[in-house]
Amino acid sequence: MTLDSNVPGGPLAEKWDRHRFESKLVNPANRRRYTIIVVGTGLAGASAASSLGELGYNVLSFCIQDSPRRAHSIAAQGGINAAKNYQNDGDSIHRLFYDTVKGGDYRSREANVYRLAQLSVNIIDQCVAQGVPFAREYGGMLDNRSFGGAQVSRTFYARGQTGQQLLLGAYQSLMRQVEKGTVRSLPNREMLDLVLVNGQARGVIIRNLITGELERYAADAVLLCTGGYGTAYYLSTNAVGSNVTASWRAHKRGAYFANPCFTQIHPTCIPVSGSAQSKLTLMSESLRNDGRVWVPKNPGERRPPQQIPEEDRDYYLERRYPSFGNLVPRDVASRNAKAVCDEGRGVGESGLAVYLDFADAIKRLGLEVIRGRYGNLFDMYTKITDEDPYRLPMRIYPAIHYTMGGLWVDYNLMSTIPGLHVLGEANFSDHGANRLGASALMQGLADGYFVIPYTLAHYLAGSTLPAVSVDHxxxxxxxxxxxxxxxxxxxxxxxxxxxxxxxxxxxxxxxxxxxxxxxxxxxxxxxxxxxxxxxxxxxxxxxxxxxxxxxxxxxxxxxxxxxxxxxxxxxxxxxxxxxxxxxxxxxxxxxxxxxxRDDENFSYVAAWEFQGVGKAPALHKEPLTFEYVKPTQRSYK
Amino acid sequence: MRIFLKVWRQASPDAQGRFVDYTAEDVSPDMSFLEMLDVVNERLIMQGEDPIAFDSDCREGICGTCGFMVSGIAHGPDPGTTVCQLHMRRFKDGMRLTLEPWRARAFQVLKDLVVDRSAFDRIIQAGGYTSVNVGGAPDGNAVLVGKTASDKAMDSAACIGCGACVAACKNASAALFTSAKISQMALLPQGQVERFQRVVKMVDRHDEEGFGSCSNEGECEAVCPKEIPITNIARMNREYFRALLFSRD
Incomplete structure (x- = not known):
């Protein structure tokens, strides 16, 4: 099977507009005749289910949690990017596109990333209209902060709980549709298989987690919005219930799995403390805006951090990457933390940690400003470690956090199974080999609010979908x-x-x-x-x-x-x-x-086709071409 | 450390429940409360016994999935803390703790420490949103929101919907939960259009679901892991009367 990304023709900046115009539509009166299954209620799932409900489709929304509001998007802390250029600091759609392609180390699809950057501005507008309490300036305007991998301030945030507020916005929209009767909410249910009829995705087998019964649901299309696979590593920053099951079982039914080796290890997590530990806790990357990362210069240093004088400290990110400093992208920050720990310069009992120090920022800005920016993160750190980051530097270490790989999808977010669409972290498409901070929320909501309403209609209107009952x-x-x-x-x-x-x-x-x-x-x-x-x-x-x-x-x-x-x-x-x-x-x-990188041999998406458990999967390649951003050695120096 | 536990076990919603004694051995002070229970459950599983059912997901205090009573206090003795963020360093070797599910008419026990909180979803369903479809939103900066209003709205919006407020209330009232959402919307310009309908619908739904009335004891505020203040309830009451007096709908 050849992998056709279905990227529309024309200049980059016009592709999405053109595609929307060329896509088929479903008449408003006919939409209620289509049943759409949406699995997962994180940012991608909740926004997709609510938008499709608003349009008049008959939507079935499933989640494994006891309420759609609890999906793991809720734990995202730092923020959401958008190319609004409210700060007048040189941002633009093209710059967000450029930063994302570069940050992804030239392993993502240009057309997808450009669309994401275009839609980023609509997301903020939509969320503000929903009543998401984004941080504001005194004059009432939206506030921004900067994030790793960018030299502009384009990150919108709601304290350290941006994911929570965006998810609650999407969840509330979803609940509004439930009240209207367009969406049926089915919590406490886990998808355990995908059902194909005539090669099309036409339903799911669900286990009711309360009664233990298996249930069958038929539909005209299935949307998987079930997140990443970071929990394969056991310890990760994901929720303990996050899992790969829905994606994996769809893979076994014929959906190719793309670039699974692209996993993101987040640089700022609380280090592991004991063998009973069930998860790792992330400290938002936004902390690197004001915190300085360092380790002692000498291996075997035993003094407590506050007694180590400046000349014996190595601010290794600032030293190695003078232009980005502590704000280098996540992969670079993580690898450098590992390198200094491998040199024996790690701190804490295990030696597997580095310091993230706020002393200078507190001196410069005052305690209250720092408390306002990061108060809840500092509290969380104190609860877990019993240490006070206002007085002592935090100890942090990288942990598995996000997975860029996922089920392969084309420009329409459709997998290799007709009718099976994959949104958010569960797909592979936009972040290449590394995701920039504050871009996951952007992608989840872009997919759900603004992409799938168009591309799903195009699929439905262009497909023959004979009636299927669950007795099939x-x-x-x-x-x-x-x-x-x-x-x-x-x-x-x-x-x-x-x-x-x-x-x-x-x-x-x-x-x-x-x-x-x-x-x-x-x-x-x-x-x-x-x-x-x-x-x-x-x-x-x-x-x-x-x-x-x-x-x-x-x-x-x-x-x-x-x-x-x-x-x-x-x-x-x-x-x-x-x-x-x-x-x-x-x-x-x-x-x-x-x-x-090795662009000559690896400038492609690796999409794996299932051949049986324990059997080597078959490799299919989607070549990547770069017309607008020329691949270069990524440098943050 | 060693901790002695008395845990509510109930096989299903209709089954008779009872307390069962367990001993948690080799508890380290750095463990979270739920990790301590994980260890107890691991032993039960190896013995072929049904482990203690309890809810949890993010284990960092934001998803609102976890929660039960620890010796009579919702989420345990630490203020402003969910039970997943409660650490064993808070307890002493040899302590005896009683674990019970949230108890409220509107929260049916499903199994052991797991309860059905879907009534919360139905309260939001009644009006906990702005009625805006995707598509036509104006520019994010088109409507200015004062920093104070925005900060206050965020204080209310921080609610995680765990249900501790209901469990702690002698009337099993969900007034704190309901008022937090009403406050968030009442404080923001985006929430003004539906301000009157929202409060009436949500309060009515709250009552229909079988939650009790607020009698201003403040138990909810005391246990709330996000420290949502009881002033939200005062605001809800004000909003409700205002709607009754001035609504033209």
Whole structure:
């Protein structure tokens, strides 16, 4: 199968307009005849479901949480980018586009990124109209801050809870549609399979997480808005319920998985403290606006931070990257933190941490200004570590945070399965090999509010969609498969918990497919993963009822999927022998240790086709061409 | 440390519940409360027993999924803290703790410490939004919002919808939750158009869902993990009377 990105012709700046005009439409009176399934209620899912409801489609909205308001977008802290140029500091749509393509290390599609930059300005307007309480200047105008990878201030924010406020805005719009009857909200439900009829995505098999019953839903199209796969690493900044299951099961039905090795490791997280730790907590990147990152100059330094004089401190980001300083992109910041810790200059008990110091900013701006900007983040840090960042520098370390890879989609956000659309973090399209800060919220909302209403109509109006009922053979077959897996999980009755096996897998991935990867480390992981999968199916313990709320059973099913998915992730990392963005291969670096791309051989999207569990997936390539931003060695010096 | 737990176990909404004793061994002070429960559950799973069901997701205090009573206090003894951010350093070796689900007529117990909070969604459904479709929004700076109003609106908007306010209230009232959303919208210019209808619809829905009335004890404010102040309830009442007096709809 050839991968056609369906990018419209014409000059970059006119592509989206032109595409909207050329797309087919669905008559308003006919929209209610179409049923659309939206899985997930994060920024992408909630905004898609509410927008489609507003247009008059019959929408079924599913989420695994007990309310759509709890999807993990809620935890995003720092902000959302938009090319408004309210600060008069040289921003423009083209600059946001340029920064995003460059920040993604030239592994994203130019046309998609340009559209994202164009739509960014509409998102802010929409959210303001919804009553999102963005930060304001004293004169009443919207306030901005700057973020990593950019030299302009284009990030809009609501204290350190921007994701929460944007999600609640989308959730409230969704609830408005529920009240109107266009959207049916179905929380506490997990998608366990995708149903294809005549090769088109026509429904889902859902497990009701309260009753344990399997339910069938038919539709004319399915939208997956189910987030990333960072939890494959066990410890990550994702919610403990975030998972790869919906994406993975769609992959097993024929949706290609693109660039899974592009994982983002966020530089500013609270370091690991003990073996019972269930997740890592992110400290927003916005902290790097005012905080200075440093480690002691000498390995083995034992003095507490406040007693280490200036001349014995190494502000290594400011030293190595004078023009971007502490605001280098995430991949660069993370790799440098690892490098100084590998040199033995890490701080804290484990030696796996660096300082993020606010002493200078407090001196310059005063305590109250810092409290106003970061108060809730500082409180969170204090709660977790029992230390006061107003007096002592924070200790931070990188952690898995976001995944740029995801299901392959074309310009219309449609996967390789007709009718299956993928939005937000779950798709691969806009961030290339590295995502810039404050761009995830932008992409989720652009996909849901402004892209899918057009591209979905185009699909529906241009497709033959015969009526399908849930009694169709394809539903029966899919449900039997899901039931079979649940029965197998319950039947093992072994002695190891899903969590133990998940933690082991996570350690294998972090050690071998983490911040730096080599052929040897990747081969180690590839040998270990099938063994863990075998161990899981021989020895997992899943007690408790099948037909009732059973969180351990839900979790076991997700761990089973990580154990399959991890192999594709590792294979992708092995095949891509270049370094780019968040994917750093030891074998491919510049003399001064920066990532060395190989545009001649790897300027493409790697899309993997499922061939069976434990079998090597087939690789398909979508070549990337750059007409408007010429790929160069990324430099932040 | 070792902690002795008395935990409410209830197999399903209709089943009879009861307290069961567990001992959490080898608890480290850096663990969060939920990580301590994870460890207890790991042992139960290895013994082939049904683990204790409790809700949690982000584990950083923002999603509002977690929450239960720790020895009679919603989210436990630390002020301004969800139970996922409560750390074991707060407790002493050998302490006895009782864990119970939120108890309220409008929150049915689903299993063990998990309750049904869908009534909150239905309150928002009644009017917790501005009725604007995607498409026609004016420029973000077209309407100026004073910093004070915006900051106050944000204080109210910080509610995470966990339900602690209901659990702590002797009347099982959701007045703090409902008033936080009403306040956010009443304080912002964007919320003015539907100001009267919103407060009436949301308050009516709150009552229909079976939540009790507010009698100004302030228990909700005391346990709220986001420290949403009770002045929101005063504002809601003011808004409600204003709507009754001046609404022309």
């Amino acid at each position: 053979e394809a539903f029966r077959e899919a449900e039997a498969g899901v039931q079979g897996q649940i029965d197998r999980l319950l039947a093992v009755k072994g002695s190891r918990t899903p969590r133990q096996l998940h933690r082991e897998l996570g350690q294998v991935l972090w050690d071998n497919v983490g911040m730096a990867r080599s052929e040897a480390s990747l081969r180690t992981a590839l040998a270990r993963i099938p063994q863990l999968r075998e161990e899981f199916w021989q020895n997992v313990s899943v007690p408790g009822p099948k037909n009732n709320l059973n969180k351990n059973l839900e979790y076991a099913g997700r761990v089973a999927d990580y154990l399959e998915f991890a192999e594709v992730l590792t294979l992708d990392a092995l095949h891509r022998t270049e370094s780019c963005g968040g994917h750093f291969r030891d074998e491919s670096q510049t003399p001064d240790g920066e990532a060395q």
